[in-house]
Amino acid sequence: MSRKRLIAGLLTIIAVIALGAVYFGFSRKENTMEQIRTQSTNIPPIDASAPVHTEAATFAMG
Amino acid sequence: MIRTQVGYAGGTKDNPTYHSLGDHSETIQIVYDPTRISYEELLDIFWSTHNPTVRPWSRQYASFVFYHDETQRELALKTKAQQETRRGTIFTEIVPAGTFYPAEAYHQKYRLQQSSLMQEFTEIYPNHDDFVASTATARVNGYLGGAGTCEQLREELDGLGLTAAGQDKLRQTVCSNR
Numbered sequence: 144m145s146r147k148r149l150i151a152g153l154l155t156i157i158a159v160i161a162l163g164a165v166y167f168g169f170s171r172k173e174n175t176m177e178q179i180r181t182q183s184t185n186i187p188p189i190d191a192s193a194p195v196h197t198e199a200a201t202f203a204m205g
Numbered sequence: 206m207i208r209t210q211v212g213y214a215g216g217t218k219d220n221p222t223y224h225s226l227g228d229h230s231e232t233i234q235i236v237y238d239p240t241r242i243s244y245e246e247l248l249d250i251f252w253s254t255h256n257p258t259v260r261p262w263s264r265q266y267a268s269f270v271f272y273h274d275e276t277q278r279e280l281a282l283k284t285k286a287q288q289e290t291r292r293g294t295i296f297t298e299i300v301p302a303g304t305f306y307p308a309e310a311y312h313q314k315y316r317l318q319q320s321s322l323m324q325e326f327t328e329i330y331p332n333h334d335d336f337v338a339s340t341a342t343a344r345v346n347g348y349l350g351g352a353g354t355c356e357q358l359r360e361e362l363d364g365l366g367l368t369a370a371g372q373d374k375l376r377q378t379v380c381s382n383r
Contacts (some may be wrong), residue, residue, distance in 0.1 A: 187329065187339070187365050187366025188363070188364040188366070189340045189341050190366070193340060199302075200244060201214060201273070201302050201305060202232065202235075202270060202271065203230040203232045203267055203271070204255040205256065205261060205266050205268045
């Protein structure tokens with residue numbers, strides 16, 4: 144009887160951990176997707192279309 | 206112009222800061238699209254927006270062209286000679302670009318950081334490096350600093366990432382003064 148209880152208890156704990164992992168895993172993925180969506184829609188168009196070939200110039204102007 | 210960053214260059218001290226500058230000078234680094242503006246045009250702006258005929262009173266505020274390649278060196282020397290013919294002695298030094306040390310965060314896009322428009326860009330770019338690297342922040346900072354015309358702003362306003370209220374504010378600031 145006590146062995147059955149022990150097994151049942153262990154199975155319950157494993158189920159809770161597994162369900163928690165699935166739940167939090169999905170929520171994290173949703174947050175990440177939300178962040179990506181937010182970032183991609185917020186980036187100013189002028190930044191999104193920056194040219195590939197650029198050059199640098201450096202000055203000191205007093 | 207794609208992006209701008211202010212910093213320190215021309216000296217020997219490692220990792221200078223504003224309060225411990227060593228022998229460096231205050232510097233601006235510009236990343237530009239050569240199909241939109243040439244290095245010669247940038248030099249024209251350089252010569253016309255400061256006074257290189259006055260001997261600098263400190264290394265911090267000296268006048269330098271830091272060239273990145275041989276073409277830039279030749280153009281800098283050529284235009285310096287033209288300036289000397291026209292204006293007399295030019296104290297600008299033309300030297301190879303060495304290490305550029307970005308200035309502290311509070312110096313970058315200074316005019317924009319003093320403006321209420323900063324809130325909008327903080328939301329768009331919570332990361333400081335992204336904020337500094339942005340073309341939009343460089344252009345808005347320039348407009349707030351007095352560069353550009355109302356007409357130029359109207360042409361690119363929609364691309365700057367501002368809300369309608371932010372656009373109105375920038376338009377009012379630029380177009381009521383110029």
